Structures are given as C-alpha cells and as structure tokens.
Amino acid sequence: xxxxxxxxxxxxxxxxxxxxxxxxxxxxxxxxxxxxxxxxxxxxxxxxxxxxxxxxxxxxxxxxxxxx
Amino acid sequence: xxxxxxxxxxxxxxxxxxxxxxxxxxxxxxxxxxxxxxxxxxxxxxxxxxxxxxxxxxxxxxxxxxxxxxxxxxxxxxxxxxxxxxxxxxxxxxxxxxxxxxxxxxxxxxxxxxxxxxxxxxxxxxxxxxxxxxxxxxxxxxxxxxxxxxxxxxxxxxxxxxxxxxxxxxxxxxxxxxx
Numbered sequence: 001x002x003x004x005x006x007x008x009x010x011x012x013x014x015x016x017x018x019x020x021x022x023x024x025x026x027x028x029x030x031x032x033x034x035x036x037x038x039x040x041x042x043x044x045x046x047x048x049x050x051x052x053x054x055x056x057x058x059x060x061x062x063x064x065x066x067x068x
Numbered sequence: 069x070x071x072x073x074x075x076x077x078x079x080x081x082x083x084x085x086x087x088x089x090x091x092x093x094x095x096x097x098x099x100x101x102x103x104x105x106x107x108x109x110x111x112x113x114x115x116x117x118x119x120x121x122x123x124x125x126x127x128x129x130x131x132x133x134x135x136x137x138x139x140x141x142x143x144x145x146x147x148x149x150x151x152x153x154x155x156x157x158x159x160x161x162x163x164x165x166x167x168x169x170x171x172x173x174x175x176x177x178x179x180x181x182x183x184x185x186x187x188x189x190x191x192x193x194x195x196x197x198x199x200x201x202x203x204x205x206x207x208x209x210x211x212x213x214x215x216x217x218x219x220x221x222x223x224x225x226x227x228x229x230x231x232x233x234x235x236x237x238x239x240x241x242x243x244x245x246x247x
Contacts, residue, residue, distance in 0.1 A: 041245035042247075
C-alpha cells in the first residue's frame, strides 16, 4: 500500500488556488507543491489540521491508501 | 547576520592559515630531508633528557629517524587537512551540515592521533639513535606529558561532538522532509 495525497482534488472542489492555501496555512508554495505531488516523507499533524481547517474537510478526504 | 558574516570572514582567513601551515610543514620536512647534517645535529640536540648518544648517528640512521618522523608529520597534516576543510565549509556558510560534523569528528581523531604519533616517534628515534651505543647503554624513551593527555581528552571530546552532530544533522535533514 502507498499513501496518495488528494490535495489537488480538494483544492479543485473548493475552487481554491495553491498559493492561497499556502498563505493561509503558513507554508511556502514550493513545500505545498511537494506535498501535492506526494514527494515528502510525511505530513505533520499540525499542517494537516491547518489544511483541514481551511478546506473544511477531514484528513481522510486528503489522504488515500492505494495498492502499490 | 553581521556576526555570521564576520564568522565566515575569520573562517576564510583560518583556512588560508591552515593551508600555509601545511605547506610550511611539508617544506620544512623536505628541507630537513635534503640536509642530513642539519638533521643529525638537530637529533643530537633534541634527544630526550637522560638519553646518551655515544656515537653520532650514521646517515642511514638519520634517514630512518626522519622516516619515523614522517609518521608524526602525517598525523599533523591529517589534522590540518580536516581543519582546513572545516574552515572552508564555514567560510561558505555551511555550519550545521553532516559534512561539518564529519570534519569535526576527524579533527578529534587527529588530535587523538597526534600524541600517539609523537610517542611512537620518540620511542623509535631513541632506539635508532642509541643503536651505536655499547650494549647496555642503548635506550628506549617513552614519555607522555600532561599536555599530551589534555590533547587526547580534547580530541576524544571533539570526536564525540562530531558524532553527535552527525546524528543531529541527520535528524534535521529528516525533519526537513516533513511538511
């Protein structure tokens, strides 16, 4: 199994740009881009909570486990 | 920020100084190798207290002692090489990186090696220089000073600090991979 980040889907659903989300949760746009592409080792609970707060969603809406 | 800039400038200066020290050491060693007479008189003058050298050493013995001295020289060059590399990294602004930590641990190892190399040189050189003495008057001098002990302790401390810093930089690197 591998964890896939569905942040781009949520951003499209909420009609929000990456830059706006990055500004509102206080991380850099390149870091958010890395997170969207899944090229990170992990996500801090703190960051996840901020994203969920801004996008009004649950962690499960952002992360999905798929067979590798 | 001005403090960091000053730190980088001083580091650059120290990297040049260590380079100059390395060159000076090598040139000095080459100069001594090229002048065995001078080396012989130097060995007679700097023989450990209490060691009697009855017969001035032959040229072969002088070169053998000089080769033994290369061991101590190698330890000094090893230490200076890693110091220079660390100062170059600091001058570039690399402070808390894995390679800096590695250099610090190598400097510690070099400091540990230095008194040991001196010890081997002294023991070996007294044996070689007193080989011409009559049987019963040959000597083997081994001494370890308080300074040497302090250098060893400092070296061990730096070695451990370097190892701990390597672990810290690894964890910092891992932490950076988390968003």
